[in-house]
Amino acid sequence: DAGVTQSPTHLIKTRGQHVTLRCSPISGHKSVSWYQQVLGQGPQFIFQYYEKEERGRGNFPDRFSARQFPNYSSELNVNALLLGDSALYLCASSLGVTAREQYFGPGTRLTVT
Amino acid sequence: GIQVEQSPPDLILQEGANSTLRCNFSDSVNNLQWFHQNPWGQLINLFYIPSGTKQNGRLSATTVATERYSLLYISSSQTTDSGVYFCALITGNQFYFGTGTSLTVIP
Numbered sequence: 194d195a196g197v198t199q200s201p202t203h204l205i206k207t208r209g210q211h212v213t214l215r216c217s218p219i220s221g222h223k224s225v226s227w228y229q230q231v232l233g234q235g236p237q238f239i240f241q242y243y244e245k246e247e248r249g250r251g252n253f254p255d256r257f258s259a260r261q262f263p264n265y266s267s268e269l270n271v272n273a274l275l276l277g278d279s280a281l282y283l284c285a286s287s288l289g290v291t292a293r294e295q296y297f298g299p300g301t302r303l304t305v306t
Numbered sequence: 307g308i309q310v311e312q313s314p315p316d317l318i319l320q321e322g323a324n325s326t327l328r329c330n331f332s333d334s335v336n337n338l339q340w341f342h343q344n345p346w347g348q349l350i351n352l353f354y355i356p357s358g359t360k361q362n363g364r365l366s367a368t369t370v371a372t373e374r375y376s377l378l379y380i381s382s383s384q385t386t387d388s389g390v391y392f393c394a395l396i397t398g399n400q401f402y403f404g405t406g407t408s409l410t411v412i413p
Contacts, residue, residue: 226401230347235392235403249399252307281347293337293396297349 195220197286197298205304206274214269214301218286224248225267226295227259228283236283242267243290279305308333308397310404318410319383327378327407329393337396338369340378343406344389352378352391383411 198217206212218225224243228236241249242261261267265286271278281302285295309332319325329338340352353360353367355376360367364383369376376393388411393404 228401228403235406236349236394237403238401241399241401249401251400283347283349285349294339294351294354295394295401296351297341300347302347 197284197296199282199284199298199301201301202299203302203304205306207306208274208276210274210305211270211272212274212303214271214282214284214303215266216269216284216286216298217266218284219296221288222286222296223265223289224287225261225265226285226287227267227269228285229253229278230281230283230300231277232280239269248290274305276305279303307400308335308395308402310393310395310402312391312393312404312407314407315405316408316410318412321383321385321411321413323383323411324379324381325383325409327380327391327409329376329378329404331374331376331393331395331402331404333374333397335371335395335397338371338376339394340367340376341392341394342387342389343392349392380409383409385411385413387411 226241227239230236238251240259245261256272281300283300284298341349366379391407
């Protein structure tokens with residue numbers, strides 16, 4: 194079975210632009226979570242979605258938004274990009290809200306210039 | 307929010323040595339996982355261990371939830387064990403990663 198997949202692998206954007214990152218969970222998993230990992234730090238939680246509804250939100254500005262589709266895939270959108278948004282963006286999936294073991298995708302490396 | 311601290315922050319081992327990594331947390335948690343992040347950024351699941359002890363080959367982990375800590379043991383270390391080790395916690399609907407331990411195993 195395929196693991197969690199993310200696209201694109203790498204992305205370069207300019208300050209002020211908008212970006213959309215995509216994630217497909219493991220087959221059968223209904224929960225998707227997004228994380229930002231800045232170089233040298235641990236991942237920081239951004240959002241959790243389950244059954245297309247937001248179930249958790251970390252301490253990120255409103256420029257960050259996400260959604261989950263009927264097939265449980267998810268998009269993370271970031272508006273008005275800042276240099277500080279440069280990071281590895283990780284997606285994780287789990288069976289559900291109560292089954293919490295998470296499995297991570299390979300990440301999308303975003304560079305903002 | 308919950309504080310998650312890992313120690314030591316950095317560790318250098320000779321191949322074949324054993325080590326213990328620690329994860330301390332400041333509040334009760336629903337779940338705890340250990341991950342190994344390889345040099346390409348991929349987070350690899352090691353253990354899902356909200357409580358008790360588990361073993362998988364050369365690795366084992368113990369979580370004592372009532373005392374708010376978890377330990378990861380690596381025995382007979384290999385160069386492929388190099389990377390960053392994270393513990394990650396879930397409390398309520400919030401997810402928290404620890405500060406990480408960077409492990410380098412030298413031949």
